[in-house]
Amino acid sequence: MTPSLLRPLLVRAASLVAVLLVVLVLLVVSLGATGFSERMLGAVIGEELRALRPALAQTITDPEALEVAVEARRAELESAYGLDRAWYERLPSTVLRVFTLDLGVARTMRATDGSNRIADIVLERLPPTVLLLTTAMAITAIIGLTLGVWLSTRVGSFADRAISYLASISYALPAWWTGILLILLLSFQLGLLPAGGMYSTPPPEGGLLRFLDLAMHAILPVFTLVLVSVGPYVYIVRSITLDVAQEEFVTLARAKGLPGRVVERRHVLRVAAAPIVTGLILGLTGSLGGSILVETVFDWRGMGRLYYDAIVGTPDEGLIIGLTFMFTLLYVVARMVLEVLYVLLDPRVRYEDAQTLRH
């Protein structure tokens, strides 16, 4: 990469880092200034104290002593959740900390080994999500690219029409509903695959055996995800490729007498690659966020459920900030990768000046 390309890319990188900062500031303001954070944490404390009073009533028979005990517990909880400090003292320091890649500790969530470090929690949840969603995304992309490009050269054929119909059906299928149907059919009716969960009973203890068991349990959810996403993917690739194939420079290349394969590879696919790769990279990045519905249907403890639990289940301020930072960072990195790939993939993409990148 030449220095003339490097500078605008650095500018773009700086602007993406600014995006990251803005996202975090907006998050902090929306959590803190609106009072949402206080209310959310207050609700957790209030619920615990409401349950604590009748529990203590089993042993403490003096109402005043009971109230003293409850207040002591309240003070402990408020201190533990950081509610003894105002949001503008508590949250900015959290943001600064996560900006230095220290995600901190969660208040209510924990990893299965008992650790409450957010990094540990994420590192535990990420691999199952990658196995499930990223694998599904990768399979979908491979099938989609192969089939989409192939169909773009056979527009109007029986295969094109048939696959278009199937793509519509695939697009219309809700993942959770398809998952339930497949569980009923492949697990309960035919007994071919496990119905859900991540491991067998009893789970294998060895490293490889355990991974294979996990992979076995991933087959059904991966199949479900591929089934519902491959149709639209094929159709999008086909349409993009077809659009490019109909452009004038492709016609010119064909008129110059270049062989069909060369035109397809050098002129059509290379140009069509940019939007396809954009979808692919952003899709792969997005897949790391997990899927709440699919993870719920298949009893899969991945990132989707983690995010959901952190916000809705047992609200956890630190985890919300940590996860938001992490996903924004992933998006920023993906965007940077794309900026570089655009230049490499599409011969028409060149910097006209130091500031502008034209597609």
Add this chain to the structure above:
Amino acid sequence: MLRWLRRHTGTGRVAAFALGKARALRTATAFLVLVTPAALAQDYEPPHTLPGPAADRVLFRSFHVDRAPLELRAGEMDIYFFGLRTEAALELQGDPTVQLYQAPSTTLSLILNPAPAPDGRLNPFSLPEVRRAMQYLVDREFIAQDLFRGLATPMVSHVSPLDYDYLAVFEIDRGSGIRYDPEFGRELIAQAMAAAGAERVDDRWHFGGQPIRLRFIARVEDERREISDLIRAELEQAGFDVTISYNNFAPAVLTVYSTDPAAFEWHLYTEGWSRGAPQRYDVGTINAMTAPWLGNMPGWQESGFWQYEMPRLDELGQRLFRGEFASREERDAIYTEMTRLGLEESVRVWLVTVTNNFATSAELQGVTNDVVAGPRTPWTLREAYVPGRQDLTVGHLWVWTERTTWNPVAGFGDVYGVDIWRNLTDPPLWNHPFTGVPGPFRAEYQVETAGPDGTLEVPADALRWDVAEKRWLPLEPDARARSKVTFDYSRYLGANWHHGQQITLADAIYSIAQAFEMAYDPDKARTEVALAVTSRPYLETFRGYRLMEDDRLEVYVDFWHFDESSIAAYASPASFSTPWEVLAAMDDLVFSQRRAAYSDTAAARFNVPWLSLVMSRDARLVERTLRQFTREGRVPEGIFDFGGRALVTPAEAQQRYQAALDWFDRTEHLVIGNGPFWLARYDPPAQFAELIAFRDGAYPFHPGEHYLGQAELIAIEAPATSELRAGEASELRVNVAAPGELELRYLLLDAATAELITSGEATREAGGVFSVTLPAEVTEGLFPGLHHLYLAASSSELALISERRVDVEVLP
């Protein structure tokens, strides 16, 4: 929906009267817990005579509640410990491969926001008359019979008609006249609203020229969604605009319990309450559900919030709470008065008691069904087995959650861990699953009391742990206590812990001293603040401990209850749940090394792990401490020198440490119990736990000894005649069948007006035959037509009561 509309177009009052005129009914409605026929079978054959449980191995697995019925049918599990959804339970009801166990574990209520609105506005629920009118707008029968398809029982007060205390409040509750009568309810609302200055414009209530809009927070996870729609329709018919928000748990509690009621982010909300175990003499629930002081009424005792106030309820509730009553009658009178005031206030409108369904495979033997908690009792897995198989698979919603902590000192983080743990240790006492009364489980006891007013002399050789001196010291001369409980732990003392070491009195004595240390040692109390503050008021009532020659332990306590077993439960000093060496290592880790914490809050404050013995990461910390103890030859100072008896020698201590270390090497955790199973494996990522039978020869229990099966419910037979003549004395004979001492109360209501005519206690004749006598002076005032005679029967052997309605025709 059509069915619902049909039911809500007529008026209950007119309909009931018309029905009464048209037919001389002899029908009866029984409000009984439903039991599928096979569950009544009490013939349990233990599979073997070895010590320990019936099954050799129990596997705990997680199954989502929606998939549980399919998994059960597919043979993936033998019992599901989590309550099924109503629809799923109904589907399984006819399935011969599945056995359902039912228990009324949930109650539903509607909480109304009684805060006064700011000037110029009106909150209808700030008017007690409108709140009371709401009692007539909810169709409890429809909710129970149609929404829950019969798997629920209507309730009027916070006391479920199945609870033992229902008998005490029978006249107040059933005789309140509360029924579904929307026309009457709307009338009451109209009167109250008009009196408050509201006016009805275009069929809508307005105040200060603005329409009155109610914000309704509706839960969506279960039938409460439909219940909310039902109530919304009634409120709209009564002239209110209703904005409904359908929420699940977190956003709902965030809105209702975390906002100032005076901010009016909600006006009404559909609450749900779980009940864990039967309780014969309730103290906590009535306070929580009616009295503001306990922090469960609007305002929640949160500073800065508007508070619902009702000093009389607070005063009565606190009397009940402190045990300021001299007899059961006095206690019942306080309880009844509180219930009456609660209904008068109607801040909570009670809806139904939901019957929770627990499913097992039909082949599973040995299930004991707690009358409130269902099969999730310590009894079930001790006796459960499938003929021809050695193992059992128990399904649960979760095995591990983010809150899971197994900490025998500060408690458990969630119920899922507790459901496993209960099978690993034997508690000294436990509430009986049928009577709700505390009773012996592995310990025996004798109670001697001079209460409520007198005291007993505490002997000079009784001791108390002195935190400053770090040793057991005699009490001050002339020390006295209200009660004395003598505990006999001989079924523990001859037996072994799971790591092979003998259970000794040192295990009990250590945990007593530990409790005093945490509460009163200034350094320890500063470390675990909440634990110290919450345990002090309890420990202050303990006067002293005396170890007898035969190893029985006398406990002197300032506590009295008319039920002696409740005194024993209160005074029970040790749980025998964990060997002393593990407790000592945990104490060292928490208070000396400060590398772990007992409570979640202390863990957050010191940024250390929240100690969980089941997690290898935390257990390893304890293991290192045990190694340190071994190297240093340490024995906890002073604790084991009890009245001149040395309970542990250094050699014994070394042996204990080594056994615990070996245990950790073998299992990677430090959950060492003494119960029928030991924990062989705990795998959180796989949501899996494996329990293996503890077949130690010294274990005192064998299959069959903890089997209780299904409670025999009280059956009330309708009287042979259900007609009586106005102006003539009448006697109705009622047969009641149930074990134990029986009581029967009756109540006669006018079917049309729900007016209470008379009530009383039926006279017991021979056996289970009772007579209900209605003298001529009562019957002469009766209007000819249909009347309802409600009969409520209780047994000393059961925490549930049974109620039956008999339709009585009064002839002119």
